[in-house]
Amino acid sequence: MALIDVVNLSKAFGPKVVLSNVNLQVQEGESLVVLGGSGTGKTVLLRNIMGLLTPDSGHVSVEGKIIAQLSREELFKVRQSIGMCFQMAALFDSMTVFENVAFGLRRHLEISEDEIRARVEECLSMVGMKGTDKLKPAELSGGMKRRVGFARAIALKPKILLFDEPTTGLDPVMTDVIGRVILDLKHELGITTITITHDLKSAFEIADRIALIFRGECIACESPADIKVNPHPVIQQFLRGDADGPFLLDPPPPKRKGQETLP
Numbered sequence: 001m002a003l004i005d006v007v008n009l010s011k012a013f014g015p016k017v018v019l020s021n022v023n024l025q026v027q028e029g030e031s032l033v034v035l036g037g038s039g040t041g042k043t044v045l046l047r048n049i050m051g052l053l054t055p056d057s058g059h060v061s062v063e064g065k066i067i068a069q070l071s072r073e074e075l076f077k078v079r080q081s082i083g084m085c086f087q088m089a090a091l092f093d094s095m096t097v098f099e100n101v102a103f104g105l106r107r108h109l110e111i112s113e114d115e116i117r118a119r120v121e122e123c124l125s126m127v128g129m130k131g132t133d134k135l136k137p138a139e140l141s142g143g144m145k146r147r148v149g150f151a152r153a154i155a156l157k158p159k160i161l162l163f164d165e166p167t168t169g170l171d172p173v174m175t176d177v178i179g180r181v182i183l184d185l186k187h188e189l190g191i192t193t194i195t196i197t198h199d200l201k202s203a204f205e206i207a208d209r210i211a212l213i214f215r216g217e218c219i220a221c222e223s224p225a226d227i228k229v230n231p232h233p234v235i236q237q238f239l240r241g242d243a244d245g246p247f248l249l250d251p252p253p254p255k256r257k258g259q260e261t262l263p
């Protein structure tokens with residue numbers, strides 16, 4: 001059984017169809033990278049997995065539990081097993097690095113101050129941020145903020161880590177550093193990860209499988225080696241980062257009811 005199972009997931013906001021019949025399975029310990037243009041519904045996909053949004057049709061299950069059918073308490077429990085690294089880190093600006101990483105520990109666990117300190121230090125050192133505990137987010141660079149965000153996400157020892165564009169806005173070297181941190185977390189902790197990224201180099205380094213979302217549909221989900229040689233024109237254009245091709249063309253107008261039968 002897949003640890004995360006996205007089945008025929010569709011989600012629209014008003015008339016705007018964002019996800020349409022998306023199917024994705026992530027096995028335990030696997031690292032899935034999701035690619036797709038801006039505004040194609042990648043964050044919406046993660047929000048459905050977290051139970052922050054409800055599918056219009058289809059479902060998401062985590063460890064066999066259908067997220068949209070859980071009670072508040074059950075959902076709370078499942079969410080504890082999922083660490084979310086938000087787009088742009090989303091740290092609490094008024095808190096120190098220590099307080100940011102300790103936040104979930106204080107909220108969810110009844111453990112002593114010494115245990116909290118030990119766990120925070122362990123998590124900060126796992127992401128290469130040892131000794132920064134007294135700093136405030138304003139004193140950190142973009143890459144450092146992301147890593148503190150990771151430390152906060154792993155504090156509760158989640159089974160699953162979701163990364164939403166962990167490298168956007170970072171220089172190529174820091175992008176590579178973040179990619180390695182993600183790989184280390186996967187190897188050291190055996191965590192199952194879904195990473196959304198626009199950075200193809202990290203995508204190919206991190207991924208066991210790569211999915212590409214295009215116009216609300218998952219048009220491929222395969223190994224890095226396979227997707228590289230997939231002849232689909234959209235996939236090839238995306239991987240080349242080329243402005244010419246079907247990727248940017250306007251979608252065909254939606255079919256009206258009964259249109260198929262008109263002469």
Ligand SMILES: Nc1ncnc2c1ncn2[C@@H]1O[C@H](COP(=O)(O)OP(=O)(O)OP(=O)(O)O)[C@@H](O)[C@H]1O
Nearest residue numbers: 013016018036037038039040041042043044045087
């Ligand atoms: N809560 C919401 N209410 C209405 N529309 C929404 C909501 N959340 C997302 N959308 C719309 O859904 C579409 C997909 O948004 P989403 O944030 O998932 O894109 P994305 O693929 O993550 O893009 P990016 O790469 O720029 O982060 C966008 O058009 C967005 O405006």
Ligand SMILES: [Mg+2]
Nearest residue numbers: 042043087164
């Ligand atoms: Mg997004």
